[in-house]
Amino acid sequence: MIVLARGGGPVPARRTGRSVVDVPQQQRVRRSSRQRDAVQASLAGTDAFVSAQDLYASMREQGNPIGLATVYRALQGMVEDAEVDVLRTDDGEAVYRRCSPSHHHHLVCRRCGRTVEVEGPDVEAWASSVAAAHGFSDPDHVVEVFGTCAECHAAQDAEAARRS
The missing domain is CATH 1.10.10.10 (Winged helix-like DNA-binding domain superfamily/Winged helix DNA-binding domain)
Incomplete structure (x- = not known):
């Protein structure tokens, strides 16, 4: 899906949902x-x-x-x-x-596609907490956060100023 x-x-x-660690x-x-x-x-x-x-x-x-x-x-x-x-x-x-081979998440710019890898201890704690609250153990997750990077945001502001 x-x-x-x-x-x-x-x-x-x-x-x-299958971790690479699970594969021999x-x-x-x-x-x-x-x-x-x-x-x-x-x-x-x-x-x-x-x-x-x-x-x-x-x-x-x-x-x-x-x-x-x-x-x-x-x-x-x-x-x-x-x-x-x-x-x-x-x-x-x-x-x-x-x-990178370590567990990480991404920030992705919707306009230019620029991607930044981030570590998220708060996300890890949240995933474990939500899983436990629903009776799940050993949670695995993928987090992609979409937004507009600083460069694209500045370009949007400049374009809006030109139109005004």
């Missing part, structure tokens, strides 16, 4: 390939979320003869191995970004 955020912007992709190590290790390494290197070169098509185009511009299907397979494998985060834009397109 994909939940679309009001006001547009990326939204969290479907999550299984031998099942998580994938054989490295030249193509997968190239996709990883391209993702490492940006802090923004990027679509498979944009990543493919960038890699082709840099002279890499990789195919689009290979980019998709590599990204899917990296999602399954918890090496990248995936969000869905308001039009349903998946976008990807390498993220």
Whole structure:
């Protein structure tokens, strides 16, 4: 199920709720390939979320003869191995970004897509409290907070001032 955020912007992709820690190590290790390494290197070169098509185009511009299907397979494998985060834009397109391996949350700008990783001890406490109140244990969660970054907010204010 994909939940679309009001006001547009990326939204969290479907999550299984199964932690990578729950998967035995031998099942998580994938054989490295030249193509997968190239996709990883391209993702490492940006802090923004990027679509498979944009990543493919960038890699082709840099002279890499990789195919689009290979980019998709590599990204899917990296999602399954918890090496990248995936969000869905308001039009349903998946976008990807390498993220830190520790548990974290995201602040996402609705206008430009800029994303900031944040740690949230208050969110962790809240998730545990809500789970316990409903008889659940060992809660897992994904939190994506959408808003407008400072740069986009300033641009909005400048545009509004010009119109006045």
